Amino acid sequence: MQELFYADARYLRLCNRRLMMCRPDVDPSILIHQDPQAWEELLGWSCIEAFLEGAKFVGVDNLDALVEYSVSSPSAMRLVLAGTKFSGQHRQEWEDYLRGKLEMGARMKFPKVEAARRDDLWIQISPAYMLLPFDETKRRWQRVAYTLLKYVPDIPTHYKPREFISALLPPELRALSARGYVWAASIKSRDRYNDALAEWLYWLDHARLPHIDVKMDKFEPRTPIDSFVLSRRRFVGKIGAPTLPTNQGQHG
Amino acid sequence: MDKASDAFQEGLRRFLAEGGYAWAERSGPPPPGVKILKTAHPPRIAERLCEEGFPLIYIAAVRRRDSSTPLEEACRRGEAVCYVYGDVEWAPELEHRCRPVTFYVDVKEEKKALEALLLYIAKTRSLPWVAFNREILRIVGLCDAAPNICLTEEAVVKKVEAMRKQLTPQPPEPPRSLTAEDAWDSSKTDATADVTAEADDTAETQKTENKDAAAGVDKPHTHKPHVPAVRLDPAVLELVRRCCGEECVTRLLACHD
Numbered sequence: 001m002q003e004l005f006y007a008d009a010r011y012l013r014l015c016n017r018r019l020m021m022c023r024p025d026v027d028p029s030i031l032i033h034q035d036p037q038a039w040e041e042l043l044g045w046s047c048i049e050a051f052l053e054g055a056k057f058v059g060v061d062n063l064d065a066l067v068e069y070s071v072s073s074p075s076a077m078r079l080v081l082a083g084t085k086f087s088g089q090h091r092q093e094w095e096d097y098l099r100g101k102l103e104m105g106a107r108m109k110f111p112k113v114e115a116a117r118r119d120d121l122w123i124q125i126s127p128a129y130m131l132l133p134f135d136e137t138k139r140r141w142q143r144v145a146y147t148l149l150k151y152v153p154d155i156p157t158h159y160k161p162r163e164f165i166s167a168l169l170p171p172e173l174r175a176l177s178a179r180g181y182v183w184a185a186s187i188k189s190r191d192r193y194n195d196a197l198a199e200w201l202y203w204l205d206h207a208r209l210p211h212i213d214v215k216m217d218k219f220e221p222r223t224p225i226d227s228f229v230l231s232r233r234r235f236v237g238k239i240g241a242p243t244l245p246t247n248q249g250q251h252g
Numbered sequence: 253m254d255k256a257s258d259a260f261q262e263g264l265r266r267f268l269a270e271g272g273y274a275w276a277e278r279s280g281p282p283p284p285g286v287k288i289l290k291t292a293h294p295p296r297i298a299e300r301l302c303e304e305g306f307p308l309i310y311i312a313a314v315r316r317r318d319s320s321t322p323l324e325e326a327c328r329r330g331e332a333v334c335y336v337y338g339d340v341e342w343a344p345e346l347e348h349r350c351r352p353v354t355f356y357v358d359v360k361e362e363k364k365a366l367e368a369l370l371l372y373i374a375k376t377r378s379l380p381w382v383a384f385n386r387e388i389l390r391i392v393g394l395c396d397a398a399p400n401i402c403l404t405e406e407a408v409v410k411k412v413e414a415m416r417k418q419l420t421p422q423p424p425e426p427p428r429s430l431t432a433e434d435a436w437d438s439s440k441t442d443a444t445a446d447v448t449a450e451a452d453d454t455a456e457t458q459k460t461e462n463k464d465a466a467a468g469v470d471k472p473h474t475h476k477p478h479v480p481a482v483r484l485d486p487a488v489l490e491l492v493r494r495c496c497g498e499e500c501v502t503r504l505l506a507c508h509d
Contacts, residue, residue: 075387156386
């Protein structure tokens, strides 16, 4: 009788696992965020187990290896995660991603300060867009991020993009973050702010995305002006938001 | 023409049977899925061949999450990831003219199975890795096994350039006893020596002509240090052939000569 009970329990547990849905508290861009703790807290173990189930096929069997694999080959993750069921407020975003649709723009809206105007810069695409294969999205990259493509004509979304882009981007572009990510985001290119550029610079520096770091209270300011991001954790910035006093005297 | 296609079909059957794959052969077009090749031939190429009775062979490598669903069903319902290979891209207008045959291969259990299948396709169809979808190369682990095949074109070019620089002999340093002006002169002659050294043996006749022409002019430094002609490393050429294709090697050699 007891044996039967145990058999039933095991069966139920198996059923539960199969029915268990992934309910992420974050958008798919976490797949290029190299912080296992953020994965645990924002995705939860139901998602991680579902992801590991698919990643078994590529020889990944623990969270650290999964995070490493995902960050080193963002565009292959769509195939690894195929078949995963999602629920919750981010369900639509994840399902769209598995179908090959992803938002292009910056995920983080930085507060704005008075900064330079650089019409020659044009990177309006978030690093999270590397989750889709470059071969399929090349036209969009050419249209929306041609400054990046000038230096990296073929974004290797399938294999170690961070190493490769870091090696090819010119130092003067990387140096835009020297005054702070907030300053970089405040640079105007043809009347548009450069939030996506700041996101790229942050990701290249830390292999993490700023909006997830803000959620996790791990945002790393580059200069004192960046600390404003931390002090206004729930800041939902908009173009035309109140402008901070200039930091030119302090950091210029 | 029929014979050739049958040979491929037969070979594929043998390969699958010997490899211990679970597979099913169905007459019908391929299921929707992830394309294994970056670009297949356009459908119009197949039209004439189909009229001659040439069957179109497709391979669908199926990775299911739930192994209870049949391979074909899982692909059609979207419950599995299907990696589809075909020489010709399938189009609805081919339906009444062609005879498509699809091999559904189960690759759920082992990544190695998919890797072996890719290697088989590359070998039998003489395809370079650049012809394959790069995400699939990453999935099967070929990027880790041989990182060079996953490098992008400009990375390969950079690597070849770096190797070439390494192979090029450095100009010898001027002797310390010389004055600054002498050193400047000798460095100029060394530079010219390097330029001539880069030319291949085939340009020997041209060199002799130049020498004849220069013979009339008296020069203080007539002796040039012997620098061996630079040759490309066969390993580099093999790397270029694998990553950029045969045409790239031909171009590189032509440019080098």
